Amino acid sequence: MQDFPSDRDALQALLDFHVEAGVDLALDETPHNRFAEPAPAKAPVPKAAPAPSAPSPRALPKAAASAPEEVASLAREQARHALSLEELEAILAGFDGCALKFSAKNLAFADGNPEGRVMLVGEAPGADEDRIGKPFMGRSGQLLDRMLATIGLDRTQVYVANIVPWRPPGNRTPTPQEVAICKPFIARQIELASPEFLLCLGGPAAQNLLGLKDGILRTRGRWFTYKTEDGREIRALPTLHPAYLLRQPLQKRLGWRDFQALRRALDGRE
Numbered sequence: 001m002q003d004f005p006s007d008r009d010a011l012q013a014l015l016d017f018h019v020e021a022g023v024d025l026a027l028d029e030t031p032h033n034r035f036a037e038p039a040p041a042k043a044p045v046p047k048a049a050p051a052p053s054a055p056s057p058r059a060l061p062k063a064a065a066s067a068p069e070e071v072a073s074l075a076r077e078q079a080r081h082a083l084s085l086e087e088l089e090a091i092l093a094g095f096d097g098c099a100l101k102f103s104a105k106n107l108a109f110a111d112g113n114p115e116g117r118v119m120l121v122g123e124a125p126g127a128d129e130d131r132i133g134k135p136f137m138g139r140s141g142q143l144l145d146r147m148l149a150t151i152g153l154d155r156t157q158v159y160v161a162n163i164v165p166w167r168p169p170g171n172r173t174p175t176p177q178e179v180a181i182c183k184p185f186i187a188r189q190i191e192l193a194s195p196e197f198l199l200c201l202g203g204p205a206a207q208n209l210l211g212l213k214d215g216i217l218r219t220r221g222r223w224f225t226y227k228t229e230d231g232r233e234i235r236a237l238p239t240l241h242p243a244y245l246l247r248q249p250l251q252k253r254l255g256w257r258d259f260q261a262l263r264r265a266l267d268g269r270e
């Protein structure tokens with residue numbers, strides 16, 4: 001068996017390393033080096049051996065195992081019934097159509113003030129958001145708060161959500177099917193919150209909400225129109241995702257420009 005460090009700091013560093021690498025599920029008490037194990041002896045194959053059956057998928061409620069188009073139309077139907085954000089959250093919490101719900105710890109529906117003039121939408125919760133059950137709670141959220149502060153805003157004045165409200169395992173990118181299934185819910189959330197301004201954080205939010213094809217470096221900083229199903233038009237600004245800015249700090253100046261544009265719009269100057 002592998003030797004583990006015995007002091008607390010080294011153990012914490014090892015744990016952090018695994019979490020950073022996306023390992024967030026413990027499957028066994030002890031690690032196994034599968035490469036070191038001898039190959040299983042080949043058993044003689046009986047002549048008329050039956051074909052091996054396919055591995056059975058992890059049992060999921062029926063809705064999550066149905067065709068994505070069927071589930072997306074079920075999601076549209078259910079989202080339409082919500083008459084308030086509280087109702088929408090309750091409906092989403094009871095919705096079994098997205099398999100991400102079954103690996104996530106919590107639904108991260110929203111944070112901040114739904115009465116605010118600005119709504120920010122990111123991609124999907126990460127580990128901190130999953131643990132706490134609210135969007136933008138980790139390092140990206142801290143940077144987001146600092147950026148908001150530069151234009152005199154905080155979470156008592158803005159409303160924050162994601163296009164996908166459950167954490168994809170290991171922080172992988174949500175699949176197009178997962179996004180399509182969750183889209184009616186975020187669309188209804190925007191409609192019910194009815195902000196004056198929508199800030200799309202990162203390419204996936206901009207592309208999925210505004211139907212843009214170009215990448216975020218081409219679309220950021222330009223104003224678009226988001227149309228709700230009930231016919232309202234909301235001014236929408238794509239900007240760089242704070243997680244990207246943490247990896248590419250030089251690009252923060254672009255993010256800063258976008259936030260300045262938002263400030264001018266809030267003040268009626270743009």
Ligand code: URA
Nearest residue numbers: 122123124125135136
């Ligand atoms: N990244 C996102 O897009 N959303 C979060 O809530 C956290 C990180």
